Amino acid sequence: MKDFFKDNDKISAIQAQYEAQKIAFAPIVFQVVRTMRDLKLLEILADNKDGLTYEELAKKSDLTKYAIQLLCETALSANIISIKNEKIYLTKIGFFIHSDKMTNTNMNYNHHVNYLGLFYLEESIKSGKAEGLKVLSDKDTIYPALSTLPQKVKDSWFDFDHMYSDSGFPKVIKILEELNPKSILDIGGNTGKFAMLFAKKNPNVNITIMDLPQQVKLAKQNIYENDIKNISTYEANILKEETSIPKDFDIIWMSQFLDCFKEEQIISILKKIMNSVDVNSEICIMEPFWDRQSNETAAYCVINTSPYFTAMANGYSKMFKYTDFEKLLKIAGLEVIEIIDDIGLCQTLIRCKK
Amino acid sequence: MKDFFKDNDKISAIQAQYEAQKIAFAPIVFQVVRTMRDLKLLEILADNKDGLTYEELAKKSDLTKYAIQLLCETALSANIISIKNEKIYLTKIGFFIHSDKMTNTNMNYNHHVNYLGLFYLEESIKSGKAEGLKVLSDKDTIYPALSTLPQKVKDSWFDFDHMYSDSGFPKVIKILEELNPKSILDIGGNTGKFAMLFAKKNPNVNITIMDLPQQVKLAKQNIYENDIKNISTYEANILKEETSIPKDFDIIWMSQFLDCFKEEQIISILKKIMNSVDVNSEICIMEPFWDRQSNETAAYCVINTSPYFTAMANGYSKMFKYTDFEKLLKIAGLEVIEIIDDIGLCQTLIRCKK
Missing domain, CATH: 1.10.10.10 (Winged helix-like DNA-binding domain superfamily/Winged helix DNA-binding domain)
Structure with a gap:
């Protein structure tokens, strides 16, 4: 750190x-x-x-x-x-x-996605809800609204999201390949970007995307259009008590997924995962931690992404400081076996076991 | 400079x-x-x-x-x-x-008055109109809308306006008193703040406020409530060709008035004034010039007040650089006889003659 x-x-x-x-x-x-x-x-x-x-x-x-x-x-x-x-x-x-592409992407994101809604940050802090989202949508969180946002807002959101998360995929895919998995459960796999990249390169690995029904619908469409055979899907809301995590995967993979939740939700998700895995499975978590960036400018960018979560996304999540995240892993009982920094623009991979 | x-x-x-x-x-x-x-x-x-x-x-x-x-x-x-x-x-x-009071006033002004409308700065630059004003009012300029703005917006606007302009009044009133005027024409006298201060201290000086009818109405109310006898009013739109400037005043006074206009309008106003005064009258102009501030922080604040004029106020005016303003005085034929800096927070007084 x-x-x-x-x-x-x-x-x-x-x-x-x-x-x-x-x-x-x-x-x-x-x-x-x-x-x-x-x-x-x-x-x-x-x-x-x-x-x-x-x-x-x-x-x-x-x-x-x-x-x-x-x-x-x-x-x-x-x-x-x-x-x-x-x-x-x-x-x-x-x-x-x-x-500079990064500066431009940050600026577009802050103008088109965040600027007007940020006016309501104070209200969001008080209510715990994304009060700024009302300038874009009548939904409670931005995720179900994403596909219907105005074009410039949508473009700026996805450009930002892809710049940060996708930039890490080439390197992390190599790292995961070295673990020789036969199956991967991609929790919060969203529209399938990671799963499709991995599946195309590794036709013998079976990947299952677990996500909300509307996300799975988009992922299925993408998988069909790309004619990929080794991805299946699993519709579920991980926050619901009755939801359990499918068993017998070599790797449980989560990329920029846990930063969408509150601390108590993260602990509950991690505990559910712990109940589904055996000692041979790995839990691999990729996140941008601001205290593990290579320089202060990157730390600045990661930190200042968080108020978007408060005012626009859901009202209660944020980017992590690793020293805080480590405590949640400990509470849920995970053992960290390796931490790999400097993946893509800003990502860190945490390899954990039961 | x-x-x-x-x-x-x-x-x-x-x-x-x-x-x-x-x-x-x-x-x-x-x-x-x-x-x-x-x-x-x-x-x-x-x-x-x-x-x-x-x-x-x-x-x-x-x-x-x-x-x-x-x-x-x-x-x-x-x-x-x-x-x-x-x-x-x-x-x-x-x-x-x-x-810090100044920092707080600047921040309130930028949040309550400017923040949302500034989103439309690019459109304002393209059209030459205050496109951001639509978030507050359906008027073409902010001036006729001022009295009907939401309370927080109005408070922040007037706090900002008064901090900058009123802070100069005590010192400039002393300077004007030394000129021993019998009469002052206060062009753009607005709601009468300067006129009332001067008139109370100098009951033998006659002051005439010249402004638009809606401003004069507010000024008259204030003068009546303060029971001041030596202020009269003159309703006129100075931009109209048929409007002429009343004659026979010892001082023509304009405080933060000319920064509400375009360069060609300023020249036309100054020329009209030149036609009404004789060689004994003084034309006294008070403005915050960013290149005459005592330090860079003050220059920064004055400069960055200008985009408000573009996006929110009228679309075409700004705070001046003195070297630019000097050229307009020259074109209109005014002779500068004295320049006094460091009046109040940020003002400069320019004393001119025919």
Whole structure:
């Protein structure tokens, strides 16, 4: 584990006052910078490394000089551009906003999925429900609403989800293959992304996706369209008392699944799994833990994904700190046999046994 | 004038990548920090300088441990708190968010007035109209809607407006008194705040408020309630061609008035004034110019007030850079005789003659 954010409070009061204003004006800077990105102003500046005047940028972008100056003054104050001798240049921060895929995916997700609903974060904290979701859907959680969200919201949600979870699949599939499983139970397998990747590469391994009926329906469709024979499905709500976990799998696999639940629900799910496995089975859990990231920037991104769960997703889950998650594994009686960090962008694999 | 933001781009690429993520997650940090302030978590931490555990903070605030941990992890990542040996401490930035009046007023204004409408900044830039205003009102500009806005929005708007403009009144009134005027024309006098202050202190000076009918109505009510005899009113839309400026005033006074207009409108207003004054009259303009602030933090706040004008107020005005404003004065033929900075929080007084 790493001790991130240990340099907090090492700035002067004068600097702290400035940083407080940056937080107080954060929505302004966010929307100005996003607008400059989406109206291609950052791209035009990236393509003109010798700098452009306001007039030249207005002409190239087909916007008024008022619009250009307004956006550029905020961008100047936020270190997105620099201005020398009346010419505007893109800074390194501006360059990342313009061309870094991760930054763009985070920004789209925070604009299209989270921005409006986050206004209701305080209400969500008070009620324990995703009060911000009302701006997108009348459902209680975002999961059954996903397929019906407006296109831009849906695209931004899936781009974000896939960037984080899918980026880990190639490496983790190799690790799981080395365990030589004959069967895998993919709990919370969702639309089948992981299962299909693994099943295609390993036609002799039988994979069962266990999930809610609406997710299984989408997974079945995908499996059918990809003509994959070694995946079956199991419809169940894991939170229901009468639900039990199917037995006799070599690996129980959960990828970014447990972060959708409360601590007490996680313990109950893990205990159910413990009742279904024998000593030879492995329980493999992949999650992005913020205290196991390779650098503070990654820790920052993982942490700040959590308020989405409160305001938009379900009101009660979050990304984990590993030292907290470890306690839940212990309570449920799991023995950790190996922890593998740096899988994909931000994932950690925990291999456990009974 | 000061050359603010000249240190832009003096950071490494690694630091720039981190700063880009801070912008991409800015709405998350804003809403978490505001929620912590409004749920009194920052106050509780300020009152417990020896630190509190998550459990202790949950107990003292009557929130769940989940809520506390979620908010505190984002706050940790944003340097609002520090954590040592599982105890949470408020940082200097957290202290400013908790107890600095200016920071609080800025944050309330950006949450209650601007946050939701800022989602439509891109559309406002494209259309030249305040497209974000639709979340609050069906009017074209915010000014006629002000009196009917929801209470929290109205309070936050007026607190912000008064903090910036009213803070300059005591000092500027002394400066104007030294000019020994017999009469003042207060163009854009709004609800009469400046006029009433000046008139009470100087019962022998006659002040005329010139503004739109709905503003004059509110001003008249205030003047009546305060039983002030030396203020009269003049209803007019200064943008209309047929409107002329009343003559024979010693001082033409405009406080945070011209920043509500486009450059060509400002030139036209200044030219109209030039046609009404003689060589002995003074034209006194008070505005917050971002390049004349005493420090970069103040410049940052003034600049980032501008996107409100685009998305929420009218779609086409902004706060000025003095070097731009100077050009407009020149085009209209005004001669600047004195510039006085550091009036109140952020104002500059420009004394001009024909």
